[in-house]
Amino acid sequence: MSDKDHFVEIRHAQKSYGSLEVLKDISLNVERGQIVAIIGPSGSGKSTLLRAINDLDPLTGGEVWLDGVQVNKSLPHRQYEKHINEMRQQVGMVFQHFNLFPHMTARENVTMAPMLLKGLSKAEADKLAEEQLDKVGMLDRIDYYPSRLSGGQKQRVAIARALAMKPKLMLFDEATSALDPELVDEVNMVMKKLAEEHMTMIIVTHEMDFAASVCDRVLFMDQGVVVEEGPPSVVFKNPTKDRTREFLRKHLAGAA
Amino acid sequence: MGLDFTVVPGHLDIILLGCAWTIGIAVAAALLSFFGGIVFAVIALYAPWIIRQPFRLIEWVFMGTPLLLQLFLIYFGLVQIGIDLPAFVAGIIGLGLHFAVYNSELIQTAILSVDKGQMEAARTVGLSRGQALRKVVIPQAVRDVIPPIGNNMIALLKDSALVSVIGVSELTLSAQRAIGATYRPFEFYLVAAMFYYVINLCMEWVQRRIERRISISR
Numbered sequence: 001m002s003d004k005d006h007f008v009e010i011r012h013a014q015k016s017y018g019s020l021e022v023l024k025d026i027s028l029n030v031e032r033g034q035i036v037a038i039i040g041p042s043g044s045g046k047s048t049l050l051r052a053i054n055d056l057d058p059l060t061g062g063e064v065w066l067d068g069v070q071v072n073k074s075l076p077h078r079q080y081e082k083h084i085n086e087m088r089q090q091v092g093m094v095f096q097h098f099n100l101f102p103h104m105t106a107r108e109n110v111t112m113a114p115m116l117l118k119g120l121s122k123a124e125a126d127k128l129a130e131e132q133l134d135k136v137g138m139l140d141r142i143d144y145y146p147s148r149l150s151g152g153q154k155q156r157v158a159i160a161r162a163l164a165m166k167p168k169l170m171l172f173d174e175a176t177s178a179l180d181p182e183l184v185d186e187v188n189m190v191m192k193k194l195a196e197e198h199m200t201m202i203i204v205t206h207e208m209d210f211a212a213s214v215c216d217r218v219l220f221m222d223q224g225v226v227v228e229e230g231p232p233s234v235v236f237k238n239p240t241k242d243r244t245r246e247f248l249r250k251h252l253a254g255a256a
Numbered sequence: 257m258g259l260d261f262t263v264v265p266g267h268l269d270i271i272l273l274g275c276a277w278t279i280g281i282a283v284a285a286a287l288l289s290f291f292g293g294i295v296f297a298v299i300a301l302y303a304p305w306i307i308r309q310p311f312r313l314i315e316w317v318f319m320g321t322p323l324l325l326q327l328f329l330i331y332f333g334l335v336q337i338g339i340d341l342p343a344f345v346a347g348i349i350g351l352g353l354h355f356a357v358y359n360s361e362l363i364q365t366a367i368l369s370v371d372k373g374q375m376e377a378a379r380t381v382g383l384s385r386g387q388a389l390r391k392v393v394i395p396q397a398v399r400d401v402i403p404p405i406g407n408n409m410i411a412l413l414k415d416s417a418l419v420s421v422i423g424v425s426e427l428t429l430s431a432q433r434a435i436g437a438t439y440r441p442f443e444f445y446l447v448a449a450m451f452y453y454v455i456n457l458c459m460e461w462v463q464r465r466i467e468r469r470i471s472i473s474r
């Protein structure tokens with residue numbers, strides 16, 4: 001069966017807001033343990049594609065499959081809600097603006113969903129919080145509220161919160177774009193660590209160096225289509241399409 | 257004849273009993289108005305049309321008519337359809353729902369102004385919309401409206417005197433009874449006023465404590 005061939009499979013994804021077509025027939029496969037970077041100019045549809053994977057922005061056409069199960073299958077409303085909540089538990093997502101729960105400590109941010117959805121006891125949840133916050137180097141701030149954390153620290157807690165659900169797939173939407181430059185590395189380090197543990201990841205990023213160093217594959221998107229894709233060595237060093245070259249030239253010049 | 261507070265101690269028992277009733281009714285009605293306000297807000301924002309309509313009617317009745325009339329309606333009116341409530345229960349329900357409607361307005365605005373990313377982050381870890389509202393959105397919305405809700409609660413305390421009209425021996429009615437026995441209105445109304453003031457101070461103290469606890473997480 002073709003739906004079992006790939007770990008993540010996006011088939012003919014199409015998304016419109018009214019007459020604005022944001023995703024134009026995008027297909028993409030990601031294998032287990034692979035790390036894929038999505039780059040491209042602002043407004044090209046990167047976030048929309050990423051958010052379609054856990055149905056945060058539902059597609060208007062096409063299919064998303066994860067580990068042999070269709071994420072956006074058509075079901076009656078109630079059944080769909082149950083199905084999508086189960087699917088989302090398997091997909092961690094990290095946002096540009098962290099979206100930590102401000103009324104909860106780092107520990108509570110991490111334990112809330114596992115306790116509520118997986119019925120973990122307080123003791124099990126505490127152990128989980130310690131494990132996950134240790135992994136992102138935030139164990140010493142376990143009982144801090146987000147308001148007392150720096151941007152980089154917040155994002156590391158947000159990653160721990162996502163990991164606590166033991167996801168099969170992690171999605172990062174410009175996880176470091178809102179950070180002061182000196183705080184970017186601490187978050188990148190955590191993502192690198194996940195890469196070493198063979199976490200399957202799809203990463204929307206503006207950091208070409210980081211993408212080149214951790215990713216197996218790079219997609220360049222523009223105006224709702226994948227213009228070019230391949231290993232970083234090819235896309236960054238020898239892009240075949242003019243649009244890719246132009247974007248990289250501008251972007252690297254802008255970053256320098 | 258000047259002021260003579262020596263008549264007060266002899267009737268202090270009835271005043272204190274009235275005080276206890278006022279506190280009991282105000283606290284019960286405050287809790288009802290708080291949790292009722294949350295329920296009304298969620299219904300107003302998220303319930304299907306068919307469920308929203310009866311609540312809009314309730315909202316209209318409690319916002320658009322005098323509280324006095326609402327108390328009469330609940331106490332004397334409901335008897336006619338077979339619902340015979342004790343006066344203090346009718347008072348708690350009337351006051352509670354009246355202020356629930358006002359609290360609901362505040363909470364609705366606050367829910368809508370919680371950052372959209374909060375709901376998204378909660379849904380992303382697998383929470384249903386209901387769970388996300390309960391665990392993430394509503395706690396933040398409620399936090400934001402503690403000060404104005406506190407003001408409503410102080411208005412509630414003052415309006416609790418109205419339940420005397422359906423015969424609940426709360427503070428105001430107790431003062432009147434003491435006055436009936438002594439013909440000393442000034443003294444007993446002043447004493448009652450002092451008790452209201454003290455209860456008020458206690459409520460403000462509770463409110464400040466809640467606000468302080470919340471500010472830790474800001």
Ligand SMILES: Nc1ncnc2c1ncn2[C@@H]1O[C@H](COP(=O)(O)OP(=O)(O)O)[C@@H](O)[C@H]1O
Binds near residue numbers: 020041045046048049
């Ligand atoms: N809710 C929405 N309504 C209308 N247009 C939207 C909405 N969300 C995104 N868009 C549009 O979709 C396009 C792609 O957006 P996005 O996926 O956020 O791009 P990127 O993440 O690559 O910057 C943009 O033109 C944006 O204006």
Ligand SMILES: [Mg+2]
Binds near residue numbers: 047048
């Ligand atoms: Mg984006």
